[in-house]
Amino acid sequence: MRKLLQRLGCSFHQVSGFLFKADPDKQQEFLDTYEPDKQQAQAEGWRRYFLDGVHPLYGLEVLFCCWLLVGQRFEVGVGGGRKRLNILVAYCPDDHEYLDLRLTRDNINGEQFVNLLRLLRATHPEVEKFLLYIDGARYYTKPVVKDWLRRHPEFRLVPIPAYSPNLNLIERLWKFLRKKALSRWHKTFAEMQAAVSTVLDHLADYRAELDTLMTEEFPIIDREALGEGDAVAA
Numbered sequence: 001m002r003k004l005l006q007r008l009g010c011s012f013h014q015v016s017g018f019l020f021k022a023d024p025d026k027q028q029e030f031l032d033t034y035e036p037d038k039q040q041a042q043a044e045g046w047r048r049y050f051l052d053g054v055h056p057l058y059g060l061e062v063l064f065c066c067w068l069l070v071g072q073r074f075e076v077g078v079g080g081g082r083k084r085l086n087i088l089v090a091y092c093p094d095d096h097e098y099l100d101l102r103l104t105r106d107n108i109n110g111e112q113f114v115n116l117l118r119l120l121r122a123t124h125p126e127v128e129k130f131l132l133y134i135d136g137a138r139y140y141t142k143p144v145v146k147d148w149l150r151r152h153p154e155f156r157l158v159p160i161p162a163y164s165p166n167l168n169l170i171e172r173l174w175k176f177l178r179k180k181a182l183s184r185w186h187k188t189f190a191e192m193q194a195a196v197s198t199v200l201d202h203l204a205d206y207r208a209e210l211d212t213l214m215t216e217e218f219p220i221i222d223r224e225a226l227g228e229g230d231a232v233a234a
């Protein structure tokens with residue numbers, strides 16, 4: 001059957017999911033302004049970053065499917081799911097710069113977001129303006145954030161439309177991280193942290209893979225291909 005499908009021009013790949021609440025028109029509006037902003041930023045020396053947070057749970061990323069004989073069981077040890085690593089990231093699509101805050105005890109909140117902005121400012125003191133693409137996380141609107149942004153007008157937050165992970169490059173990086181660091185069992189939480197650090201601290205070692213993954217090509221839902229309960233084309 002596989003050989004027949006291959007002769008027919010088919011290939012085996014994972015189905016691409018989408019959030020059904022996403023608005024194709026808002027996604028297109030975002031892309032319509034994205035390219036002009038990119039050109040202006042590159043012409044005037046601004047820095048652009050995608051921002052997002054991820055929360056790997058210890059021991060719960062290793063479950064998968066496999067073929068077994070009827071009646072067989074294959075058991076994999078997992079953690080309790082109570083320990084997690086909170087990572088707040090800034091990723092620049094222009095030169096692939098990666099900066100993050102990794103938190104093992106604190107949650108990501110407004111104060112931690114301000115700390116990441118301070119890190120960006122300290123890393124590039126010469127930059128006159130930063131464009132930051134963000135999702136709808138609540139900590140971006142906290143009073144401490146609004147107060148800091150009032151005092152630092154060089155930072156401009158650009159919201160990504162709701163339910164649109166397809167427009168955030170960091171979502172691809174998280175999938176890459178899960179594949180490289182979290183798809184195998186780690187005996188301790190510290191070992192999981194070390195595996196995550198091995199990947200994130202050495203992204204240059206994966207440059208060939210990331211060059212094809214982290215491209216500024218954003219497929220969006222095709223409204224004309226949407227039907228009642230039908231699949232979508234991108």
